[in-house]
Amino acid sequence: MFENLLGQDAAGQLIADIRAAALAPAMLFSGPAASGKGTAALELGRVISCEAPTESGSWNCACSACARHRLLLHPDLLCLGPRPFSAEIAASAGTFLRETENQAGRLLFVRSIRKLLLRFSPVLMEDEPKLKSFAGLINSLEEDLDELEQAGGTKALVEGILKNAFKLESEGIGESIPIAQIRRAAYWGRLAPAGRAKLLVIENADCMQEEARNSLLKLLEEPPQRLNCLVTSSRPQALLPTMLSRLRPYRFSARDAATESQVIRRVFKDEGAGNSEQVTEHKSISAYLDSFLPVSPAALEALAAFFAASLAYKAVLLAKKAGRPPGEELLLLGKHCAPQAEAAGLGRPQPNPAPVISVLLEKTEKFEIRSLFSRFLSCLLQQVSQSLKQAPSAFLPSVAYNEAWRKSSQWADTAVSVYKLKTTQVLEKLFSDLSKGLSEAEL
Numbered sequence: 001m002f003e004n005l006l007g008q009d010a011a012g013q014l015i016a017d018i019r020a021a022a023l024a025p026a027m028l029f030s031g032p033a034a035s036g037k038g039t040a041a042l043e044l045g046r047v048i049s050c051e052a053p054t055e056s057g058s059w060n061c062a063c064s065a066c067a068r069h070r071l072l073l074h075p076d077l078l079c080l081g082p083r084p085f086s087a088e089i090a091a092s093a094g095t096f097l098r099e100t101e102n103q104a105g106r107l108l109f110v111r112s113i114r115k116l117l118l119r120f121s122p123v124l125m126e127d128e129p130k131l132k133s134f135a136g137l138i139n140s141l142e143e144d145l146d147e148l149e150q151a152g153g154t155k156a157l158v159e160g161i162l163k164n165a166f167k168l169e170s171e172g173i174g175e176s177i178p179i180a181q182i183r184r185a186a187y188w189g190r191l192a193p194a195g196r197a198k199l200l201v202i203e204n205a206d207c208m209q210e211e212a213r214n215s216l217l218k219l220l221e222e223p224p225q226r227l228n229c230l231v232t233s234s235r236p237q238a239l240l241p242t243m244l245s246r247l248r249p250y251r252f253s254a255r256d257a258a259t260e261s262q263v264i265r266r267v268f269k270d271e272g273a274g275n276s277e278q279v280t281e282h283k284s285i286s287a288y289l290d291s292f293l294p295v296s297p298a299a300l301e302a303l304a305a306f307f308a309a310s311l312a313y314k315a316v317l318l319a320k321k322a323g324r325p326p327g328e329e330l331l332l333l334g335k336h337c338a339p340q341a342e343a344a345g346l347g348r349p350q351p352n353p354a355p356v357i358s359v360l361l362e363k364t365e366k367f368e369i370r371s372l373f374s375r376f377l378s379c380l381l382q383q384v385s386q387s388l389k390q391a392p393s394a395f396l397p398s399v400a401y402n403e404a405w406r407k408s409s410q411w412a413d414t415a416v417s418v419y420k421l422k423t424t425q426v427l428e429k430l431f432s433d434l435s436k437g438l439s440e441a442e443l
Contacts, residue, residue: 001043001047001058002015003059004039004059007255010252018048026229026231026247027247027249028232028239028247029232029252030236031234032234034285035253036252037203040250045076045199046059048199049065049069049196050196051063051064065196071110073114074194076198077199078118078198078201079121080118080181080185080202081177081205084371086165086166091268091288091292094270096108096158102269110149117142119173123185124185144161144164169369174417177202177204177207196226198226198228201230202232204234206235213243216243217242217246220247255285264288295363301383304379304382304383305340306340308384310353312337313350314439315434324440326439328397330438332388333384333387353427353432361423370417373413381409412426412427412430
């Protein structure tokens, strides 16, 4: 059991608790992104459902419960909570396409899609009005997965699956956990399991709405028999103290480059990319996964530089037009970002937002992949931070300058991810508001 959870002491702690029949009814997996929390959660569900104790929870156990869990189709597993899917799906597709007859690669790809589909379980989406708008995508993905498992895969089939999966994630996954889903999950948890035990997995539990937190707390205070509740978080300090007191903690730590390389080789079967030098280049497993997205991290950084340089140029022009000297921060930003944009072939900064946004939408395929816009905003803030490091040691950047960037980026992220506003409109407003605000003397 937990064979694919490498470099984490939590694996040994879980195995010891399971073998001692001392598993807590409620648990917390905490640690950084891509540290194995999700892998451990799904493996835990399989192990507690295993119908062949003599196998000791072996991954290759032939019992029907383990077979269904390996495909993430067991009725005693329920997963909810926001998280990125696209990068893992794209990387898993790459693993499968390198050797389509390899069963392990096919299973990896199928599981990556089912992790997304689990968020649309009828249990969670019962009476949900917006489910109708996703039904076509969900049905197409289910049919394509059946074809993939029965008849093998072609590149065209995989590309179709990727397109539908990216669209489903973009349109159907929110940024927070609503109370309705916690209530439905609690009701599900009180029903008898189909097998030995149920597992409720709530990923990124720190993203719960306040009412949802209180609802979950009631479930943790009176946990049903034969139900294990598992929450994961990279920010456990954001959880309610009363909730933390009812969760047995398992800590997942950041892994070193050698272990990251081993994970890539074992899980993604990538002997070429899974060496320590490549992991160092990508900095982490998360960065390795991101490299499979249509827009590479380097390309996204260049686009952020182009946007930031153009915005700074516009702000400088506005300041001069108003008879004010432009802030030193703006000059530093333009000086830092403009060469990067030109080196990437994006051209010189443009004071008109229309051509700038047009380039962004063209190079990112209109940000159809949900996580790309958030990553772009992160790159934007990174460019701002790096530009200030070029300042003379005696220069003190304005607090208001940094705060304006932070608040505007946060608004843009929420506008797209939560309120589903069009990225074109959000980028236009971001460019207009920031260039005007940053041109003012007090900033």
